[in-house]
Every structure is written in C-alpha cells, then in structure tokens.
Amino acid sequence: MPELPEVETIRRYLSRKLLGKTIQEIVIEDARLIKGIPVQQFTAAIQGKTVQDVFRRGKVILIKFAPELFLVLHLRISGWLILSGQKEKFSRVIFVFSGSSMLNFCDSRLLGEIRLVKDWQELPIIKKMGPEPFALNRESFIALFKGKKSKIKTLLMDQAFIAGIGNIYAQESLFCAGIHPERHASSLGAQELGKLYLCIKDILKAAVAKKGSSVDTYRTAEGKSGGYEPLLRVYQRQNKPCFDCKTPVIRAVVNGRGTCFCPQCQK
C-alpha cells in the first residue's frame, strides 16, 4: 500500500500523537504478521514501554522504546495504520496506549510485517537499503546510475538502489521526466537523469504535502484519505487520454508490475 509519501504521512501523525505514550496492552487478532519472535515474547517485551521516537527509513516505520528496543512496522502492499479509539476493519494487531488510544495495524492481505529488534540498523531490509531520495543532490543521484543496466523503472523500484519509491511514484516520475519505463539505465544521459531527479523530488514532496495517494485502502493514521490522488498523471489511467498530448495511455507489465505510460510523451 504505502510508498514514501504515505509512510511519511503516517509517521508524522504517529510521532505527534504517540511520543511519551505507554503501551498498555497488545491485542493479536492474527499472529501471522508478527515475524521472527514468538507472540508471547513479543507482547511481553513491549508491554509497559513508552514511545521515545517514531522515525522512518524507506517504507519502514520504526518506533523506539529504548536504545535497544525498536518496533519495526512494514505495511508492504496491503497494510495501513489507524490510530483511533476502537478496533478497525481488518485490524490484525492492536497496540493499546495510555489514554485509551489504539494503534490498529490493519492489513487485508496479511502481507505486512511486525518485528521487534534490538538494533534496527542490522535488519537485512535496512542494511541493504539505498539512499533516501531527499538526501540526494543532482550529482549524487546521477552517480547512482554508474554501471547500472536494468530498466529504469525496475531500478527506481529497487529499494537497494533508492529507498521509498514504489509502483505509483515510479510511474509518475517517469511520466514527468518523459522517460519510457523500459529504457535501460545505461541509455540515459545526464540531462535526462537530471530531469528525472527533479521530477522524483518534486512529486514525492508534493505527495507528502498532500498526505499521500488514496488509491485503494490507504488512509492516513487519522483515518482520512490522502489528497494526491487527483494529481496522479498516469497511474491506472490505461486507455485514457494523456493529460499532455491526448494519446491513449498504455499499460504494460514491467518487472511483473502493471505500468502505465504515454507512448508519445515518454521515449
């Protein structure tokens, strides 16, 4: 479900609401989401602990309870988080906080992950993760492509290459930059990469400002829809006229994922 803008939106809200709050109880509706540790152990370890920090790396949300105790939340494709006073639809794990607020980890397809670790930086997913898009300048962005040959869309979605971009914002960024999603990275010149850099930054920034895109189940942690959806230019617009040239938008499968692009504007 979530890419960088959605995850960052959730993180900001949780940070605002949960800092200093203590976990009173954990309700496990479906234990399959809890990975790497027996459920009993998981529950016992965070009961009574107080939130010290809520931060993000790529699409991963991290909640710090102690210097050596971090809750790791990954929403994967179908998860979302709702902070409310009740159990929500598709709630799988509920963290009940002091003040009776409840953080619902909702996930229709059960593909999400919840972990508890001592050292978050040692998690495999974190260890191999590429740089945060906002930490890059034009030069360092272009330098990432040195020696890369994959299709550009595959690269943008590769979390080891750059963190936080998924299927929506990869498509949107490539449309903005006028680059065909199946172009090989080695064929892209500095000018095209420079344009792509600006597009990625602008789109992610605008999407964060709008609190993400509510294409399907995504809601912000306060249960509201995101506001970026009306600004999407190609995502899921197959057969509809391109906003720029009116040519019908094409849908192809790139790297196993549905991919929309304008055959006229994206070369």
Next chain:
DNA sequence: AATGGGACCTGCGCGC
C-alpha cells in the same frame, strides 16, 4: 550478477 517467475495472502470489482 542480473532477470524473471512464483510465493506469500485476501478482497474487490467486473463480466457473464
């Protein structure tokens, strides 16, 4: 090393 396919799971919308 890089790439492609399948697996993990369930729900929703569509056409018949």
Next chain:
DNA sequence: TGCGCGCAGGTCCCAT
C-alpha cells in the same frame, strides 16, 4: 444474486 477471473501501492526466494 452468484461465480470465476484478473487485479492489487511490496519483498523475498529460487532457478536460469
């Protein structure tokens, strides 16, 4: 109304 099918914002594992 009911059923089957295709599709879904991510990541990992395995075979080639």
